[in-house]
Amino acid sequence: MGVPIQLGWQTRIDRLANLAINVGVNLQPGQELVLTAPLQALPLVERVTEHAYRVGSRHVTTIFNDEVGTLARFRYAPISAFDYSPAWLFEGMATAFRAGAARLAISGEDPVLLAGQDPEKVFRANRARSVAYRPALDLITDFSMNWSIVSCATPAWAAQVFPNMPKEAAVSELWEAIFSASRIDNQDPIAAWAEHNLALRARTKQLNAKAYQALHFQGPGTNLEIGLSDGHQWLGGAETAKNGVVCNPNIPTEEVFTTPHCTRTNGHVRSTKPLSYQGTLITDIIVEFKEGQIVNADARTGREVLQKVLNTDEGARRLGEVALVPGSSPISRSGLLFYNTLFDENAASHIAIGQAYRSALQGGANASAEELAGRGANTSQIHIDWMIGSSKVDVDGVHASGMIDPVMRNGEWA
Amino acid sequence: MGVPIQLGWQTRIDRLANLAINVGVNLQPGQELVLTAPLQALPLVERVTEHAYRVGSRHVTTIFNDEVGTLARFRYAPISAFDYSPAWLFEGMATAFRAGAARLAISGEDPVLLAGQDPEKVFRANRARSVAYRPALDLITDFSMNWSIVSCATPAWAAQVFPNMPKEAAVSELWEAIFSASRIDNQDPIAAWAEHNLALRARTKQLNAKAYQALHFQGPGTNLEIGLSDGHQWLGGAETAKNGVVCNPNIPTEEVFTTPHCTRTNGHVRSTKPLSYQGTLITDIIVEFKEGQIVNADARTGREVLQKVLNTDEGARRLGEVALVPGSSPISRSGLLFYNTLFDENAASHIAIGQAYRSALQGGANASAEELAGRGANTSQIHIDWMIGSSKVDVDGVHASGMIDPVMRNGEWA
Numbered sequence: 001m002g003v004p005i006q007l008g009w010q011t012r013i014d015r016l017a018n019l020a021i022n023v024g025v026n027l028q029p030g031q032e033l034v035l036t037a038p039l040q041a042l043p044l045v046e047r048v049t050e051h052a053y054r055v056g057s058r059h060v061t062t063i064f065n066d067e068v069g070t071l072a073r074f075r076y077a078p079i080s081a082f083d084y085s086p087a088w089l090f091e092g093m094a095t096a097f098r099a100g101a102a103r104l105a106i107s108g109e110d111p112v113l114l115a116g117q118d119p120e121k122v123f124r125a126n127r128a129r130s131v132a133y134r135p136a137l138d139l140i141t142d143f144s145m146n147w148s149i150v151s152c153a154t155p156a157w158a159a160q161v162f163p164n165m166p167k168e169a170a171v172s173e174l175w176e177a178i179f180s181a182s183r184i185d186n187q188d189p190i191a192a193w194a195e196h197n198l199a200l201r202a203r204t205k206q207l208n209a210k211a212y213q214a215l216h217f218q219g220p221g222t223n224l225e226i227g228l229s230d231g232h233q234w235l236g237g238a239e240t241a242k243n244g245v246v247c248n249p250n251i252p253t254e255e256v257f258t259t260p261h262c263t264r265t266n267g268h269v270r271s272t273k274p275l276s277y278q279g280t281l282i283t284d285i286i287v288e289f290k291e292g293q294i295v296n297a298d299a300r301t302g303r304e305v306l307q308k309v310l311n312t313d314e315g316a317r318r319l320g321e322v323a324l325v326p327g328s329s330p331i332s333r334s335g336l337l338f339y340n341t342l343f344d345e346n347a348a349s350h351i352a353i354g355q356a357y358r359s360a361l362q363g364g365a366n367a368s369a370e371e372l373a374g375r376g377a378n379t380s381q382i383h384i385d386w387m388i389g390s391s392k393v394d395v396d397g398v399h400a401s402g403m404i405d406p407v408m409r410n411g412e413w414a
Numbered sequence: 415m416g417v418p419i420q421l422g423w424q425t426r427i428d429r430l431a432n433l434a435i436n437v438g439v440n441l442q443p444g445q446e447l448v449l450t451a452p453l454q455a456l457p458l459v460e461r462v463t464e465h466a467y468r469v470g471s472r473h474v475t476t477i478f479n480d481e482v483g484t485l486a487r488f489r490y491a492p493i494s495a496f497d498y499s500p501a502w503l504f505e506g507m508a509t510a511f512r513a514g515a516a517r518l519a520i521s522g523e524d525p526v527l528l529a530g531q532d533p534e535k536v537f538r539a540n541r542a543r544s545v546a547y548r549p550a551l552d553l554i555t556d557f558s559m560n561w562s563i564v565s566c567a568t569p570a571w572a573a574q575v576f577p578n579m580p581k582e583a584a585v586s587e588l589w590e591a592i593f594s595a596s597r598i599d600n601q602d603p604i605a606a607w608a609e610h611n612l613a614l615r616a617r618t619k620q621l622n623a624k625a626y627q628a629l630h631f632q633g634p635g636t637n638l639e640i641g642l643s644d645g646h647q648w649l650g651g652a653e654t655a656k657n658g659v660v661c662n663p664n665i666p667t668e669e670v671f672t673t674p675h676c677t678r679t680n681g682h683v684r685s686t687k688p689l690s691y692q693g694t695l696i697t698d699i700i701v702e703f704k705e706g707q708i709v710n711a712d713a714r715t716g717r718e719v720l721q722k723v724l725n726t727d728e729g730a731r732r733l734g735e736v737a738l739v740p741g742s743s744p745i746s747r748s749g750l751l752f753y754n755t756l757f758d759e760n761a762a763s764h765i766a767i768g769q770a771y772r773s774a775l776q777g778g779a780n781a782s783a784e785e786l787a788g789r790g791a792n793t794s795q796i797h798i799d800w801m802i803g804s805s806k807v808d809v810d811g812v813h814a815s816g817m818i819d820p821v822m823r824n825g826e827w828a
Contacts, residue, residue, distance in 0.1 A: 030492070032500070039478075042453065049483040053490035058498045060487070064453075064478045069463040073474070076467035078444070084472045086446070088513070092506030099502070 007185065009175065015184045016150065017047035019251060021055060023193045024148030025102045026247045029056035034096050037106035038065045041152035044106055061096075063089070067113055067156070074117045074125075082124035085132035094135035100243070103140065103147040110156035111339035114279030123308035126278050130312065130381035141383070143239055143359050146247035151178055151342055160339045181252040181331050181343065193248065200237035203256050203413075207234040207324075210405065212397040215322060217269065217349075219393030221286065226322050226351070227264020229376035231362040234258045242365060254331060254346040257323035259360040261376030263292035265319055271299075272348055273387040276339040280305045285386055293317050294353070310353070315380030321352035321360070327391050327411035341385050349389025349408070354380035421599065423589065429598045430564065431461030433665060435469060437607045438562030439516045440661045443470035448510050451520035452479045455566035458520055475510075477503070481527055481570070488531045488539075496538035499546035508549035514657070517554065517561040524570035525753035528693030537722035540692050544726065544795035555797070557653055557773050560661035565592055565756055574753045595666040595745050595757065607662065614651035617670050617827075621648040621738075624819065626811040629736060631683065631763075633807030635700060640736050640765070641678020643790035645776040648672045656779060668745060668760040671737035673774040675790030677706035679733055685713075686762055687801040690753040694719045699800055707731045708767070724767070729794030735766035735774070741805050741825035755799050763803025763822070768794035 007015070021027050033052045037045050045062055052060045073081070097103065114122050140147055158170035165173060179185055186192040217224045236256035240246050271285035282302030287294045294317040299306045310317050325332065325348055332347040356377040358364035364372060373379065389395075395408035406414035421429070435441050447466045451459050459476055466474045487495070511517065528536050544551075554561055572584035579587060593599055600606040631638045650670035654660050685699035696716030701708045708731040713720045724731050739746065739762055746761040770791040772778035778786060787793065803809075809822040820828035 030494070032498070039453075039456065045480070046482050046486075049480070050486045050490065053486050056492050056495075058491065058495040059500055060483060061500045061503060062478070062480055062483065064476070066459070066463070066476055068460050069474060069476065072460075072464045072467050076464065077472065078470050080444070081470075081472040084446070086473055086475045086510065088506040088509040089475060091509070092502040095502040095505070096500065 012175075012179050012184050013044055014047050015189055016179065016182060017044060017051045019182065019184065019189050019193065020048055020104060020148060020150040021051040023190055024150055024248050024251045025104050026146055026245050027052055027055050027057055027102055028245060030058050032096060032099075032101035033057050033060045033104060034093050034101050035060055035062040035104050035106070036065065037062060037152070038067060038108050038154060040154035040156070041106045041108045044152040048104065048106070065109065067110055070113065074114065074121055079121065082121045083128050085125070085128040087132035090133045090136045094139055097136065097139045097145050100145065102145055102245075105149045106152050107149055107340060107342050108152040108154040108157055110154070110279065111160045111276035112279060112281055113156070115281060117279075119280075119304040119308065122278065122280060122305055126309070127312055127381070134381060141355055141357050143241040143365070145243050146241045146245035148247055148249055148251060149342055150182070150251045151340065153178055157340065161336060177334055177336060177338070180334070181346070183252070197237040197248070200253075200256060204234040204236045207256065207258070210397055210399075213400045214264070214398040215407065216396040216398055216404070217388060217393060218396075219390065221270030222268065222388060222393060224267040224269040224289065224388070225265065225398070226319065227261040227292075227376070229259040229261045229356070229361055231375055232258045233360050233362045233364070235357075235360050239359060250342060250346075252331060252343070252346055254329035255323040255325045255350075257321050257360060259356045259377055260319040260322050261292065262315070262318040262320075262356075262378035263376065265289040265292045269351070269388050271386050271388060272390040272393070273337060273344050274339065275384070275386045276341070277302070277305065277309065277384060281339065282306050292319070309382065309384065312382050313380050315378045316354055316382050318353065318378045318380070319351055320354045320356040320378040320380065320383055321385070323351075323385075324349045324395065324408065325389060326408070326413050327389075344387055345385045348387040348411075349393065349395065350385050350387045352383055352385040354378065354382035354384055426593050426598050427458055428461050429603055430593065430596060431458060431465050433596065433598065433603050433607065434462055434518060434562060434564040435465040437604055438564055438662050438665045439518050440560055440659050441466055441469050441471055441516050442659060444472050446510060446513070446515035447471050447474045447518060448507055448515050449474055449476040449518050449520065450479065451476060451566070452481060452522050452568060454568035454570075455520045455522045458566040462518065462520070479523065481524055484527065488528065488535055493535065496535045497542050499539070499542040501546035504547045504550045508553055511550065511553045511559050514559065516559055516659075519563045520566050521563055521754060521756050522566040522568040522571055524568070524693065525574045525690035526693060526695055527570070529695060531693075533694070533718040533722065536692065536694055536719055540723070541726055541795070548795060555769060555771050556779070557655040559657050560655045560659035562661055562663055562665060563756055564596070564665045565754065567592055571754065575750060591748055591750060591752070594748070595760070597666070611651040611662070614667075614670060618648040618650050621670060621672070624811055624813075627814045628678070628812040629821065630810040630812055630818070631802060631807060632810075633804065635684030636682065636802060636807060638681040638683040638703065638802070639679065639812070640733065641675040641706070641790070643673040643675045643770070643775055645789055646672045647774050647776045647778070649771075649774050653773060664756060664760075666745060666757070666760055668743035669737040669739045669764075671735050671774060673770045673791055674733040674736050675706065676729070676732040676770075676792035677790065679703040679706045683765070683802050685800050685802060686804040686807070687751060687758050688753065689798070689800040690755070691716070691719065691723065691798060695753065696720050706733070723796065723798065726796050727794050729792045730768055730796050732767065732792045732794070733765055734768045734770040734792040734794065734797055735799070737765075737799075738763045738809065738822065739803060740822070740827050741803075758801055759799045762801040762825070763807065763809065764799050764801045766797055766799040768792065768796035768798055
């Protein structure tokens, strides 16, 4: 992976943009790109746009997210407004994806933007957005086309990660963390990602060969058996989209993940890191599962938002993903809490309630919705990850025979 | 109209935002707003968004225009890319308009952004955009819903208007000109606009009563008879959209305008101000009309772009609008060249090639396309205004009987 070298910020942000286009999205000559980004990510947007056109993109459309506008809405719009979301925009994106466009999301939102807002408004806005976003999200979760998420340091996010630093220093530190986790400082980041993808592929091969019936998580406040879906498939790193393009959907990524069976999880589990969900911080989540369904849920902060999320639809109380991440991953070793799922989910093993990824089932890409449901794949408007792994959590693999393998011990691969 | 008072910039930009929402768009409680703006207009976007939510808008979606991204496209994208435009976005906007959304455009683009670019690319990009934009533009030109355009001073625009000033001073001067033309410094801008609308209404009533068959423009390089469409209607200032909402589609506005007959214009005409068209400056346009069609066209700069524009489609060589503006209008008196149609078209009488406004024909809102065409209303993918009035140009009104009234003398109402 080469020796880390000292590079200027301009060079490193350009490398990140290059990586996003050529490894993350793997944008093809002539392919359109739909880019979403917070306004504060403009410097990275500009670099990404240039790299997109350099590979021959026909058009880059950037939809900027204006957080000041969002706050104005929460402050002044009538309560009924929060049941509305601009479906025309998301349906437009879905149309672009169906016509061959790729997608890149730049993440850098304020993790606590809506922390002080009425939870009823937050919930209704998120529910409306989930429904409106569905046509685009379906194409993304199905990997109908190549897509990726990368991140950009922004002042509000940096202030949350480094609360005791002056603003500029905090942004600078967050950039360091992003560059490091994204393998930007290697002599050849693209080669480093090829090597990293090979390592993740070796891990998924091994787990797929085991074909466990369930995973058993044990640790402080946690005793959870997660039944896996019939013919589940472990995935990690690069994915081949249905359009044949190999992309890296998350930069950074450290996880390997698969699909639980939505009626076969039992026990209780305690979250090991705060969850930043659409501007609200949900901490110390404790939930109890019975036959796949969350029957009890509590949290220290953000409890009301959590309860509302769980009531979104039938599938919101059931698992759509389980992922394993060793404590020795670079993000975990940084010791930072990022308040951003893209990073925090790569610092610890985690579960996600809501929609399953059909690609994480054998032959899932072409299976009917009925067949997937029959094999235990969950459906929901939401997909929310939260962290349940730590150095105090062990994971066992349970074979159909009842035989048990140690999979992780003290948060590391066993 | 009250005595001009000295107000701070923050107050004045807030007044402009208030005017844009409550007089320009006249946004209704619960109505969605689709806002387009250059990235540099963010301070005005934020104020506009707040005023939109204050009147009870359900959602404001802002589509920002990234000029750096546009330049990257011209620099790096392959030539074939320029035949593509993201129709999914414009069709999405049209869907929003059909469902009841209002539209506000903030104008502040760099007038010479594309001046150095390959005219072939500029033309192909504009043609592709015109085709893609059509579904949304049709709803706008038909006044299916309430809409408006206001403007925001941006560094690139200000540098063009005030080329010899330091950057900050130029932006500040441009703001002064915008505030002045938009009647922001009156004690009550909203009352000032009500008064202004009454004056424009009186002028259109008078012209409609005359029911001229043609207008005859005479001046240096100009001898042009513009036949008017059968049952044409003069409009100016506030308009009632089909959804019943009275809006002011342009802030500022000084013009009264109507629909020429697309086969009844003859003679030649010389432009009196440069036309800034999608980033290209077209100066000293000289064209000759024969039976409504431009049969010869030349220009000092931007000639190639002009020629390509005229070849866009059958209707691109015929008139869709003629407008009268006295030289005593506040914008004209400023003596400034704005390189922005919203301003420059309100400093001088002008014509527009391309699409006619159906509202500028009696009963046009509900007439069929065939009926409108039979009455002489032009159709085209484009609508481009250029200025032909000055203090040296006279305008006569020609009655069906052949009798002639002086309408303007030396650029003023006769």
